Amino acid sequence: MNRKTLLFVAVLAALGAGSALAATQAGDAQKPARASLDKNNDGAIDKAEAAARPRLADRFAELDKNGDGMLSADERPQHKGMRGHGRHGGPRHGAGFGKLDTDGDGRISKAEAAAQPRFAERFDTMDANKDGVIDRTDRELRGKQRRDAWFAKADADKDGKLTRAEIDQADVARRAEFQQRLQARMDERFAASDANKDGRLSRDEVKDSRLAGRFDALDTNKDGVLSKDELAAGKPVRR
Numbered sequence: 494m495n496r497k498t499l500l501f502v503a504v505l506a507a508l509g510a511g512s513a514l515a516a517t518q519a520g521d522a523q524k525p526a527r528a529s530l531d532k533n534n535d536g537a538i539d540k541a542e543a544a545a546r547p548r549l550a551d552r553f554a555e556l557d558k559n560g561d562g563m564l565s566a567d568e569r570p571q572h573k574g575m576r577g578h579g580r581h582g583g584p585r586h587g588a589g590f591g592k593l594d595t596d597g598d599g600r601i602s603k604a605e606a607a608a609q610p611r612f613a614e615r616f617d618t619m620d621a622n623k624d625g626v627i628d629r630t631d632r633e634l635r636g637k638q639r640r641d642a643w644f645a646k647a648d649a650d651k652d653g654k655l656t657r658a659e660i661d662q663a664d665v666a667r668r669a670e671f672q673q674r675l676q677a678r679m680d681e682r683f684a685a686s687d688a689n690k691d692g693r694l695s696r697d698e699v700k701d702s703r704l705a706g707r708f709d710a711l712d713t714n715k716d717g718v719l720s721k722d723e724l725a726a727g728k729p730v731r732r
Contacts, residue, residue, distance in 0.1 A: 537563035544660050547643035551667045600626040683721060693718035 530542050530549075539562060543550045549570075556568050593605050593612070603625065606613040619627050621634040647655055647663035655663075684690075688698050695718050699705050704719070711719055711727045 537565050538569070539563045540657055540660050541655070544644070544647070544655050545640070547640055547667075550643075550660060551664060551671075553664060600628040602626050679721075679724075683724075693720055694724075695719075 530538050530545055532542050538549075540550070540553055543553050543564065549556075552570070553564070556564055556570065558568055590601065593601050593608055595605055595608075603613070603616055606616045606627070612619075616627065619631060619635070621631040621638065643663070644655065646666075647659050649659050649662065683694070686694055686698050686702065689695075694704070696705070696708055699708065699719070704711065704724075707727065708719065711723050713723055713726065
C-alpha cells in the first residue's frame with residue numbers, strides 16, 4: 494500500500510471517529526494464509542498459489558517485502574486484534590457472534606441480529622444460503638462466491654485457468670478499484686463534515702472528530718480551514 498493510500502485511510506478514520514468505516518481497511522485481507530495454499534510444500538506461497546485466495550493475491554506485492562515473488566512465513570499477514578468482528582462491524586464466529594447468539598445454537602436469527610442494528614441491516618446479504626439464519630455455512634459460502642467471482646474476472650481468456658500475467662493484471666485492476674473506493678469514501682466523509690458546503694473544513698466542523706487535535710498541524714497555509722489537499726498531505730494518525 495503506497496503513502497497516498499495510507500493517508501486516505503488515516504483521513505477516513507479521523508473523519509469517522511467512532512464509526513465502523515474506520516475499519517474499512519481491515520477485513521478478510523488480514524486472514525493468515527493457510528498452509529494448504531502451499532501446494533508444492535516448499536514453505537512459501539507464490540503468486541499462482543495465492544490466487545486461490547483473492548484478498549491475499551490482492552496484497553501480494555505489498556506483502557512480498559523482499560520482492561522474490563514468494564511469501565515466506567514471516568511475510569504472510571497475521572491476526573492482530575481482529576477476533577470477534579468482521580470488517581463491517583458484524584460478528585464473526587467469536588466473542589461478537591456468541592453475544593448475539595443468545596440461544597447458543599451456533600446460529601444468528603433475524604430476531605437475534607436485531608440487537609445490533611448495523612448487523613441487522615446486512616442480514617439478508619450475509620444469509621448467503623437464504624435459510625433465515627447466519628452461521629458458518631453462510632460465511633464459507635460467501636467466501637466461495639467471492640473467490641469464484643474474482644477468478645472469473647481474472648480469467649481474461651476464459652479458459653478456466655489463470656496465468657501469471659492474468660494474476661498480475663487482476664492485481665493491478667483490484668488496486669485501482671480499491672483506490673477509487675477509498676477516494677469515494679473520503680469524499681463522502683468530507684462532504685458529511687462540510688456543513689456549509691464550501692469545500693473546506695473549519696475548526697468548528699471537525700471539533701467532534703480526531704481531526705480536531707491535529708487541526709493546526711494539518712492547516713499548513715494557516716488560513717483557518719482544512720482543504721482536501723491539506724488532509725491528503727497530512728501524516729497518518731498514530732494510535
